[in-house]
Amino acid sequence: MTAATATTPAQSAPAVRVTRSQRNVAWTGAVALIIVAVLGYLPYLVYSGTTTILVQGFIVLTLASMWNLLAGYAGLVSVGQQAFVGLGAYFVLILAIHGISPFAGLPVAAIGCGVVALPLWWLVSRLRSGYFAIATWVLAATIMLIIERFSSIGGGTGMPMPGFAGLAPTLLTAYTYWAALAVTVLALLGIYLILRSRLGLVLTAIRDDETAARSSGARTGLARLLVFLIAGAGCGAAGAVLAISQLQVQPSAVFSISWTAEMAFATIIGGIGTIEGPIIGTAVFMVLQQTLQSYNAWYLIILGLVAIIIALFARRGLWGLVDDHLSVRLFPVGYWLHDIPPGTGQLPGS
Amino acid sequence: MAWVNAVIQGILTGGLYALFACGLSLMFGVMKVVNLAHGDLAVVAGYIAIGIIFVTHVPVLWSFLIVVPVMAALGYALQRTVIQTALNRSVLTTLIVMFGLSQVIENGLLQFFSANTRGIGANLALVTESFNLGSQIQIAWLLIVIFAAAVAVLGGLQYFLSRSQYGRLIRAVADDTEAARLSGADHRHVFGIAAAIAFGTVALGGIAYGMYSQLDPTAGTDTILLFAFAAVVIGGLGSLWGTLLGGIVLGIAQQIGAQLNISYETLAGYLVFLAILVIRPQGLIATGTQS
Numbered sequence: 257m258t259a260a261t262a263t264t265p266a267q268s269a270p271a272v273r274v275t276r277s278q279r280n281v282a283w284t285g286a287v288a289l290i291i292v293a294v295l296g297y298l299p300y301l302v303y304s305g306t307t308t309i310l311v312q313g314f315i316v317l318t319l320a321s322m323w324n325l326l327a328g329y330a331g332l333v334s335v336g337q338q339a340f341v342g343l344g345a346y347f348v349l350i351l352a353i354h355g356i357s358p359f360a361g362l363p364v365a366a367i368g369c370g371v372v373a374l375p376l377w378w379l380v381s382r383l384r385s386g387y388f389a390i391a392t393w394v395l396a397a398t399i400m401l402i403i404e405r406f407s408s409i410g411g412g413t414g415m416p417m418p419g420f421a422g423l424a425p426t427l428l429t430a431y432t433y434w435a436a437l438a439v440t441v442l443a444l445l446g447i448y449l450i451l452r453s454r455l456g457l458v459l460t461a462i463r464d465d466e467t468a469a470r471s472s473g474a475r476t477g478l479a480r481l482l483v484f485l486i487a488g489a490g491c492g493a494a495g496a497v498l499a500i501s502q503l504q505v506q507p508s509a510v511f512s513i514s515w516t517a518e519m520a521f522a523t524i525i526g527g528i529g530t531i532e533g534p535i536i537g538t539a540v541f542m543v544l545q546q547t548l549q550s551y552n553a554w555y556l557i558i559l560g561l562v563a564i565i566i567a568l569f570a571r572r573g574l575w576g577l578v579d580d581h582l583s584v585r586l587f588p589v590g591y592w593l594h595d596i597p598p599g600t601g602q603l604p605g606s
Numbered sequence: 607m608a609w610v611n612a613v614i615q616g617i618l619t620g621g622l623y624a625l626f627a628c629g630l631s632l633m634f635g636v637m638k639v640v641n642l643a644h645g646d647l648a649v650v651a652g653y654i655a656i657g658i659i660f661v662t663h664v665p666v667l668w669s670f671l672i673v674v675p676v677m678a679a680l681g682y683a684l685q686r687t688v689i690q691t692a693l694n695r696s697v698l699t700t701l702i703v704m705f706g707l708s709q710v711i712e713n714g715l716l717q718f719f720s721a722n723t724r725g726i727g728a729n730l731a732l733v734t735e736s737f738n739l740g741s742q743i744q745i746a747w748l749l750i751v752i753f754a755a756a757v758a759v760l761g762g763l764q765y766f767l768s769r770s771q772y773g774r775l776i777r778a779v780a781d782d783t784e785a786a787r788l789s790g791a792d793h794r795h796v797f798g799i800a801a802a803i804a805f806g807t808v809a810l811g812g813i814a815y816g817m818y819s820q821l822d823p824t825a826g827t828d829t830i831l832l833f834a835f836a837a838v839v840i841g842g843l844g845s846l847w848g849t850l851l852g853g854i855v856l857g858i859a860q861q862i863g864a865q866l867n868i869s870y871e872t873l874a875g876y877l878v879f880l881a882i883l884v885i886r887p888q889g890l891i892a893t894g895t896q897s
Contacts, residue, residue: 379883380883390831393835394876395880398876553714
């Protein structure tokens with residue numbers, strides 16, 4: 257009897273194979289490249305009204321992806337990300353006043369926001385979860401109040417963006433569109449690479465069970481700091497695109513809490529904790545916003561209500577519903593466990 | 607003399623901020639909910655008061671008798687449904703839901719009542735009258751009344767939580783929900799009662815702010831929530847009297863800032879808040895039990 261159980265080979269050595277995706281991802285990469293190429297060619301095909309709407313979409317998608325990294329992976333619910341949107345816009349404005357083209361100022365603004373995020377993290381990281389959330393909000397309000405003190409950059413009323421003189425309107429719209437597209441593609445690519453890296457493994461562990469992650473030796477504090485800096489830079493880049501596309505910077509508009517509301521709602525509706533979620537969420541957001549744009553704030557009210565319902569009853573959002581039925585990942589950031597005998601199994605949290 | 611005046615005015619407005627803060631503090635202390643919709647709910651209470659006064663022509667102060675129970679009932683209902691459901695999911699879900707609620711309320715108010723500012727009881731003697739201390743210091747009766755109300759609310763809450771039977775039950779559930787449940791406490795009902803009390807104080811704060819200043823849809827977050835939070839952090843998380851101290855420190859900082867330059871008022875308050883966060887993150891009165 258005992259000898260018979262001891263010699264069952266399948267029990268002692270489970271034969272599994274670990275891959276990062278269920279099927280060959282080459283076609284996903286190819287499709288992504290084609291989509292980016294088509295989007296890049298778009299200014300030659302469509303009217304500037306369409307690209308202007310798409311620029312808005314790119315801004316929201318970049319913001320939502322950053323917020324997803326913060327809240328969905330690092331567990332940092334920041335409601336003060338508008339601080340970085342505003343700072344990004346003001347970095348571009350200040351550089352433009354000193355004669356640097358806003359398009360050249362954009363990457364500087366992103367890096368600047370990432371640098372500013374460091375001391376801000378030092379301030380707010382003393383507080384946890386809910387109090388962290390309001391502290392980031394207070395911080396955003398404080399930064400706006402400080403910036404409003406400087407009349408040389410427009411004070412409380414803001415000022416138009418200089419540095420576009422001599423640029424034909426069509427060319428300006430196209431450049432703005434390409435800048436927005438580049439920011440979004442880089443943001444998504446960056447997040448994808450981060451999540452596939454060692455940092456991504458720590459973040460996924462925090463997302464699934466923070467206590468377990470910490471007791472396994474994951475440096476959760478460092479991971480959170482890095483995410484806060486990256487999200488600061490990403491939201492700053494989006495803010496810079498916003499300033500360029502609006503052609504003016506007004507403190508109450510760029511530091512508006514609506515930015516955080518939009519990025520949070522888009523992320524939650526699409527599916528928090530996945531790269532695909534914010535993309536779906538942004539699509540839903542843009543459709544609602546464009547449909548209801550003549551009804552003022554209604555799109556935010558409806559989005560907020562939908563986000564509350566999804567957060568309560570379908571936590572994985574719209575992408576979660578797709579995933580449940582089709583089991584697809586557009587971005588292979590997890591790990592799949594394949595039994596060598598037929599049948600596949602998924603590691604928890606991949 | 608102007609500086610003495612600033613300090614006196616600061617102490618008195620501190621009472622108002624403490625009134626804002628105690629509901630936030632209570633909900634976090636008992637069910638670990640950070641009510642991001644706190645300020646917007648205060649504005650809702652103020653708007654309900656304005657509506658009641660407009661429709662029924664009751665005296666302004668009588669509106670409290672209607673609005674406070676209405677908000678308390680709303681608090682109980684919201685806690686038993688939406689907030690409890692969110693709490694059963696996770697801390698993250700609760701935060702997201704409260705933030706969603708805040709934005710939905712704020713934009714809803716904007717949509718239905720426009721961005722116009724509205725005051726409560728603007729021609730009431732209580733709101734307009736003041737008395738003089740010496741030749742330069744003028745003190746509004748309203749601020750004295752609000753300060754007294756804040757002290758009464760905080761004292762009453764402190765007494766209720768530490769001395770009464772039900773207060774002990776609330777503290778038991780707050781300290782260890784599981785153990786309290788094993789001893790037969792209905793934690794959901796207790797949470798509901800705590801939310802009702804918190805929302806009652808929110809109503810007081812909203813109406814008081816409407817009388818002291820002007821209400822508009824964005825006042826809920828721009829002023830009430832952020833000031834309440836600053837008062838809670840300055841005073842020390844989880845301490846009711848610390849909240850009053852925090853409110854007073856915030857009020858004095860704002861008034862001194864305003865004395866330097868009227869546009870520094872809000873900024874000075876936030877800078878003191880950030881300084882406290884750096885120097886003494888546990889707040890001025892640290893209880894050491896909650897973070």
